[in-house]
Amino acid sequence: xxISGRLTAGVALVAITLLGGAGMIGAQEKKTVKIAYVGPLTxxxxxxxxxxxxxxxxxxxEANASxxxxxxxxxxxxxxxxxxxxxxxxxxxxxxxxxxxxASAHWNSPVAxxxxxxxxxxxxxxxxxxxSVDDLTRQGVAEIARVNxxxxxxxxxxxxxxxADLKIMTIAIxxxxxxxxxxxxxxxxxxxQKLGGKVVAEEGYNVGDRDFTALLTKVRSLRPDxxxxxxxxxxxxxxxxxxxxxxxxxxxxxxxxxxxxxxIEAAGEAGEGAIVVTSLPFLKDxxxxxxxxxRYAEANFKEPAEAYGPFGYAAGQVMVxxxxxxxxxxxxxxxxxxxxxxxxxxxxKGKFDASGELQPKYVDMAVLKNRDWVPLRK
Numbered sequence: 468x469x470i471s472g473r474l475t476a477g478v479a480l481v482a483i484t485l486l487g488g489a490g491m492i493g494a495q496e497k498k499t500v501k502i503a504y505v506g507p508l509t510x511x512x513x514x515x516x517x518x519x520x521x522x523x524x525x526x527x528x529e530a531n532a533s534x535x536x537x538x539x540x541x542x543x544x545x546x547x548x549x550x551x552x553x554x555x556x557x558x559x560x561x562x563x564x565x566x567x568x569x570a571s572a573h574w575n576s577p578v579a580x581x582x583x584x585x586x587x588x589x590x591x592x593x594x595x596x597x598x599s600v601d602d603l604t605r606q607g608v609a610e611i612a613r614v615n616x617x618x619x620x621x622x623x624x625x626x627x628x629x630x631a632d633l634k635i636m637t638i639a640i641x642x643x644x645x646x647x648x649x650x651x652x653x654x655x656x657x658x659x660q661k662l663g664g665k666v667v668a669e670e671g672y673n674v675g676d677r678d679f680t681a682l683l684t685k686v687r688s689l690r691p692d693x694x695x696x697x698x699x700x701x702x703x704x705x706x707x708x709x710x711x712x713x714x715x716x717x718x719x720x721x722x723x724x725x726x727x728x729x730x731i732e733a734a735g736e737a738g739e740g741a742i743v744v745t746s747l748p749f750l751k752d753x754x755x756x757x758x759x760x761x762r763y764a765e766a767n768f769k770e771p772a773e774a775y776g777p778f779g780y781a782a783g784q785v786m787v788x789x790x791x792x793x794x795x796x797x798x799x800x801x802x803x804x805x806x807x808x809x810x811x812x813x814x815x816k817g818k819f820d821a822s823g824e825l826q827p828k829y830v831d832m833a834v835l836k837n838r839d840w841v842p843l844r845k
Contacts (some may be wrong), residue, residue: 500538500795502539502571503543504542507548509546520542521774523782526779528766552581560583569591573593577645579603591610592610592612592786592801595614609801614778614825616830632772634838636698638694639667640697641671641682642697644673670682672703684714687715692717698724699724701729704734704770708735731835739836749842755815777813804823
């Protein structure tokens with residue numbers, strides 16, 4: 468059968484149009500690559516977990532909106548319930564998903580320590596944005612890096628502020644009997660003593676304890692200038708309330724582990740005047756801080772970013788940068804995080820050192836005043 472030239476041309480035109488349309492559709496359909504958050508999305512530290520997760524999600528939303536990557540990013544979230552066993556199960560699940568190329572996992576240090584071997588086994592980067600114990604990045608595991616500020620920076624600053632600025636020269640320590648509480652005590656004591664401070668007591672409690680009356684009665688008899696609590700929000704709030712019930716008016720001192728909105732609510736009036744060494748300057752003092760606060764508010768998250776939200780956002784910024792440079796390749800991402808190039812984050816430009824710590828680190832002091840954490844600047 469003979470086909471006319473006009474019909475042949477028409478068929479060709481239709482074919483070209485269809486092929487072009489298919490090409491356009493293909494160009495619009497991007498592969499989906501997953502970034503994971505694992506943290507306390509349930510349990511006693513939920514506020515910190517959700518605030519950090521939301522902030523990481525904001526960084527991912529912005530990357531997708533900018534079309535800066537040849538693929539679409541999806542955030543997947545798993546709770547670790549602040550429990551090592553739950554955290555291990557969550558990380559194993561992520562390791563078995565080939566679309567997950569990087570993670571920011573764990574706000575609780577005991578959980579983060581427990582999952583190190585699993586990240587190492589599956590070659591998946593854990594860019595920590597919450598856990599503070601120094602040992603996380605001191606084990607030489609390439610898959611572990613950190614954007615937040617660990618105890619090695621926080622505790623010397625706390626000791627100096629207490630002795631030099633606040634003239635608190637005797638202190639009683641109340642600590643949780645776990646890796647976090649022990650590290651927060653062990654890292655503080657030598658720094659404090661070196662500056663002339665005296666530790667008059669070091670008392671432990673189990674996570675989940677509710678009655679601190681006997682412990683605090685003993686501490687009260689020693690008349691320290693302050694009580695330093697190395698633990699997390701729930702117990703810190705209970706200690707604050709029970710101190711005041713026992714007539715103990717000395718300051719309650721701590722670190723960003725309980726610098727939370729949950730502490731404010733749970734401690735009530737007893738929390739007023741509590742002092743913490745905080746892992747960051749306040750947002751107005753960060754290069755990208757005010758912009759982050761504005762965009763977080765505009766994103767209409769139901770929950771506040773909390774003290775560690777900026778670290779979650781920074782973790783997202785770093786992971787997006789790694790994906791731009793190295794693609795969706797677990798092995799390349801792990802290697803790339805320690806390469807000597809700048810990462811632009813909410814904190815300004817920074818580099819990861821050989822141990823996997825984002826540098827520089829920032830530290831500040833905060834006090835709870837009128838139900839708000841505000842700068843302590845003497």
